[in-house]
Amino acid sequence: MLDALAAVLSVLGRHLDSVPSGITSNATELDLSENYITNISVKSFSNLRNLTKLDLSWANKNHAVNIVANKRLISLLTLLSSSTLQHYIFQKTLQKLQSLRTLHLEGLVFQTIVQDTLSPLYGLRNLSALNLGTNFIIKSDSKIFSKFQQLKMIYLAENRLYPSPVKSIANPSDGFHQRLDLSISPYIKPHTDFAYDVSHSLIKQECFDSGRVLILSSNNLFFISPKQFEGYGNIACLNLSGNGFSAALNGTEFSSLPNLTYLDLSFNKIDLTSVIIRTTSNHTGVTHNLNFMKNLPALRVLNMSHNAISILTTKQMHSKSLSELQFTDNNLGTLWKERDGSYEMLFTNLTNLTILDISQNRITKIPDNVYERLPHNLTKLRISGNSLTDFKWNRLKCFHQLQILDLSFNSLSHVKGINSNITQSLTFLDLSHNHIFHLDDGFIKGPKSLTTLSLSNNKLTTINQSTLLSISNNQIKTLFLQQNPFQCTCYSFEFILWIENSNVKIPRLTTKVKCATPENQKGRALIYFDINQCVNDSQAFQIYILITSFIFAFMFVTTVAHLFYWDASYVVHFMKARLKGYRSLNSPESVYDVFVTYDTRDPHVSEWVMKNLRVKLEEEGETHLPLCLEERDWPLGVPLVDNLTQSIQYSRKTLFVLTEGYVKTGVFKLAMYLAHQRLLDENVDVIVLLMLEPVLQHSHFLRLRRRLCEKSVVEWPRTAAAEAWFWQNLRSVVRVDNQIMYNKTYSKYFTNNLHCVPYVS
Template sequence: MKEHWFPLSPAFQRLLFILVLLCLSLSCSGRTWAQRKLPCDVISLNQSESFDCSDRKLLQIPQDISRNATRLDLSSNRIKKLSGTSFRNLRNLTRLDLSNNFHPQKHPLTIENQTFSMLDQLKELLLDSNGLSAVPSALPSKLRFLSLKFNCIKTIRPNDFMHVRLLETIHLIGNCDYESVCNGLVIENRTFSHLTNLASLSLSNNRLIGVPQFLPQSLQQLKLKQNTITHIHQHDLSGLTSLRLLGLSGNCPVCSNTLFFCSPCNTPNGALQIHPYAFRKLSKLQELRLSGNSLDHLQSSWFENLTNLRYLYLSFNRLAGEIANGDFLSVLPGVEVMDLSYNHPGQSSYSHNLKLSRNFSNLTSLKTLHLENYVFSTLHENDLNPLYNLSHLSVLNLGTNFIYQTNLSLFGMFHNLSSLGLSENKFAFLSKKEGVLSTCGCSYGYELNRDRFGPYVHKDRLYRQHLPNIKPKCIAYGPVLDLSRNNIFHINPDMLQGLDNTACLNLSSNSIGDMFNGSEFVHFPKLKYLDLSRNKIYLHYEHAFSELTELEVLDLSHNNHYFVVAGLNHSLAFMENLSSLKVLNLSWNEISTLTHNNISSSSLQELDFQGNRLDIMWKICQNYELFRALQNLTSLDLSYNKLHRVPPEVYKHLPKTLRRLSLSKNRLKVFDWERLTQLPHLEELDLSKNKLEQVACALTSSLKFLDLRHNRISQLAPGFLRGARSLYVLDLSFNLLELINQTTFESGAENYLQQLSLQGNPLHCTCDLLDFHLWMRSNEVELPLLATEVTCDMPVERWGKSVLSYDIEECVNDENAMTFCIITSFLIILTLLVSLTAHLFYWDLSYILDYCGAKMKHHRRLVPTDFIYDAFVMYDTADPLASDWVLNHLRVELEERGERARSLCLEERDWTLGMPVMDNLSNSVRQSRKTVFVLTDGFLLRGVVKMAALLVQQRLVEEGVDSMVLLLLQPQVLQHSRILHLRRRLCRRSVLEWPADASPAAQRWFWHHLKRTIRKDQIGTHTSLHSTYFTGR
């Protein structure tokens, strides 16, 4: 049998396509999509997964975290309460971070009993900054790391850690500091004694008055910084034979220069009192921190048995005398790092020169020495004699000493010095005399105003090996000389001798105003990194820096002093002579004019030109070729140049080797996307923080990273990524995108995106966003902060909620959508067919329907009635045409033809002679089943017609039967009659019209309807709205 295929409607086809795509996305990438819906970053490794949900404004723990999760970070959220069921599905967790969930209204995190009891595998638990008043109960037995820093715990009891005997690290820092209301953390006896695996205990900032007793022998790190401990007794530490690090800094601070609330210790000299043999049992100690304890004397007995000591911190004390004459230095042969900074004797007795004890020469292992803020004016060669023979000394920090005079050549006498810090002194290097600068009896005061890593101990471990505030790139090149933050305003080559091996020279933040001519740095032949930022340099001569043949990095940023002076000539021609230069920083100089139209370099790879005035240079149609001669340039930063538009001529003069171009933070309203084809190797383009409103479809195939953050882009052209086969990262965050269409991004094999950022856009979360939802499901593209920061702006009830908060089932419901589509499609098609058929085949269809209806009904005998006549015919007897039609056509058709004859009552034939007209009329109406009014022109003006109509209406009221039949013999009769129109509305079968075309078929149809109307009672043909009226009820 031949099969017939019926085409589906386009809407139905689209619905089927969406449903199939949805099913495929759910089945193929369901797990990945579920993870991306989470407000967390997920990292999968083998069978374990790590969830980073930090700083996502969460009010509760996400429910869809995988059971395989081993690490969960929930820090910096707004979680208020944790119950016993919070982690019921996360039994495989090994690390849990719940830090900083202190509510903004200062409501502490509530943790119910048994909250963590089900986490059998948990080893690390962080609960910092949560306002907790007690250690949580029922901690997991396998816990090894517990952090409770900066809470409000006032008392620690043995029962708190009774069931966590495997603990190795406990942090209880800052539970009772000076900002809290407690008087000191109370640690009951033997609280930690049963923790035989405990290796690290941090109790800093708790106002402890003594070293806790009965600590386990396994302890390797004990931190008691910034408490109120005034005495270290002989046996306080005697049981800690495994101790490697002991922190006692800040217990008796020098209150004259602290940055926090300070109360001097109530001891004879205000210093921490340490028993001569307090450290005797600590033979394994490697790091000792005694900074900020007002110590003015160091006993050799403290260090005699510390044979493994490597790091000794003694800053912020009163040890100027010990530095000059201390015997303790003779018993520290293994110390590698020593910090003696900020040990000045007092403002009234500043030293003229540096006084070092000859015992410094016994520090044979010393690698790093910090001597900041000793405060002396002159540094002579002999002052450093105790240090010259230290073959391992590589870092010497003499910063913030207000040194006015020295000869740099004396530092050349060190064997292995790689980093010399002379920052924040008073060097000027004006003139030379007898190899040592002339002395000056300066008796100036000073203020301590320096941003340090911390008030006492250097927290950064890199500080052990390097100078502070030195850029890592500078250190990587080799030996460092730091002369930043001095009073140098002129470079005298004779003053910079003796350090020929220097590879990095930092002269930033001085007042240097030289016009360099190629002679200033002749004594630095190996210099590779030169930092001259934040000075007043005037670039004029083309031979500037030409003596630095190996220079690779030159920082000239923040030297705008002369660039903003009108009328001066500025030249960058010196770059052509620097054959090794790779990086040049000219940022924040407000360069608006140059004497040369272009700058030339065959070696330069990176140019930082932000914070200048290219808008002025290019506005006057000059310097379009400024960067053309940079033959090997790969990175160009033109941000902060106040550009409204990049002239088209500029693009063709940009180096073809460019891989990175930054135009961020300008005022660009338009961008010539098609010009990117002139940069065939461009991989990274930064246009963030401009005023762009649209993105064209002209992205080059080489582009890998495109940053369009913080613009005004409101729509994306369909397929604007088509052809960008290398684009992996696209950032569209913080724009004005409201809708993302189906064709905006490519799908399947044409999609090369790996990361797409959309947070901060006013998205309209309606069904118009369905296509984007389906695209997200079917493409494994990373969308950062999708569940928390990609939010809805409209409709109002979804404002601020995630785009994932509304279910796409609202737009595509399988059963309901299909049913609705089928029904509506059927109704539309049926309506169209019926309307078209009725219009073309009205008479034929009506005849067929009536004929079929008559055949389907069984013939039944009519119930006899009391009527004498079937119909009383009222017509205009004075009209010959009307009389002829009634007598010769109507009468013949009803009485003489058909299966059953219908008797008629006619005025001219059946009325009784001599009887009043009123009586004849009344009898005819009552004795007839129907009263037929044959309407012609002028007939309605006769009074007898009106009387007959009233009698018919009276019969309707009395008997509930409507017997009136109106027969329009002429089509123009009563065309504008409201009564006739109302009659047609209420009883359309009782109004008949003689066919105008007089065709035999039409006449036969007319007689058929007339006979049926006479035979059938009219009450059944009324609408239900009027049925009660006609029945008289």
């Protein structure tokens, strides 16, 4: 016993050999396909007065089924069948089904349709959809279909119909009756569903609303003539997809269909002019002509998708009736790259066009003129699946009725502001599957019409506050954000807070809007990020005060150090000297002409001082006071500080022989400090620098010394020829007061303020 509550029953492929008993009377749909049922008796459906759909396809696999005439199925609306039914009995059954609206007769394996072929169906006055697809039909007398006054759908897809008109059909008695004993081809399996369903992608509801529908897709109609459609009746929707046309169309082929409003020519390799072009690379191609549209005055929908159109002899399409054009998967990118811009007005003269789909056309850039030359009546514009890196948003102001703009699956990385001057009609904007990583401040300003925005599958890590405010101030009700690498840190605090408090609907918020960084938050829903760690007011305020104080202190110290380094250094050392009890000393009369301080640990330097410097200054030239040399004149047993102090105090000048090793010693620093002390206490500059090696090149002291008294800095010459000049210059420097050699620009200031001159540390 089957479930008494079931209204839709399926026993598909259950290896049944008879119709199961106990089917409750409330059953509305029954599927008996792919079983081994050999007989269907009157009692089989005696209870099923509410049955509206019955599927008997392959009820006995590849063998016949005996079905007894049954008038019990008074409510049956849809019947699916195949050639495995015994026709002479099945014919009587059909005559009883006056309520039948949809009939599937797939896999019948007959080759022609003549008068007797469909004669059993003439009495079905309510029949509105007939499926003869997936057969081997080669020829068809289309006039037969005029006998079905209520027939709205004629489905002849996936057959072998040829284009030549039928003049005479031999053996008219051959047909449906003669094919009774033919079993279904093992390579053909009837469909379990039918294209009459308005949700099917091939057919739109508007086609059914406008008139009869004829489906001739996937046949062998490589050529069509005006006689091709005679007898089918008032066809409004015609599907010719997947036929591989090879002949030119001029529109007269559809003269027998004056009310044709929907034409599907997709998935063809249409040669609409039969013009062969030889390219420079010896490839053969075809050009396409679209002038046939002029001869279709009632055409409202045209599908030219999937035709690989990259060359056109028609530079402009003309139609006053066309309202929808499907032009996907062609090559507009190539057409719009023409330097002469001849294809920029391709769609301009489609004056009534409201829907344009140019997705998957290999477009990398839309020429500026194309924006202005698209029909301005557009309400839907789809440009998805291309390679756009930029879109001229300000050009949207030309489209005063545009409601849907689809820019998904492109390569946009940055989106500029969309304001009220651009559009006031846009309701849906799809920017999904791009490379957008940043939204400008005030991303959306002004257009109150926008209700749905898709930013899913981009590279957004967070959305700034100004952007969120612009979204909130508009009428956006739905915002798609899934599959973005969001950052779950306190930087996203405002974003997360906005999500929690906003009335905007965000689909899949807990399942697809996830964190990508940091690593410990990866894969977790963004909305579950704990923002309490970011909103502790007291702790945050303390951290703010600490960081702010540190920044201000650092800036103050660095500024003071830069502007008042030497003054501050002087004050520090002056105060240290006061604390230690130091006082100013008045130097007695000079005992030595020059005190020479150098690196006594370096034998080469010591030898040079004793055998060269001493000789040149003491023995040559005019007679002066002797030099003070550590290795010769310092008394033994006296502390270093005392020897240095006395040598500097009792010498008229202090000559520093500078080498890499010496400037790193404490003796050098101490000697320099004591020499500066004379400058501070006595206002006497006694320092002379002899650069035996290039040292202190980045020292503030050396740079200032060169600026104030350049002659007091002497460098050992690089060539032997210049040594005589060097010694003469050195004698002059050590025997002349430094104040005389000061730079005139600074001499006046530093003569009165020599205590400000810095010393090296």
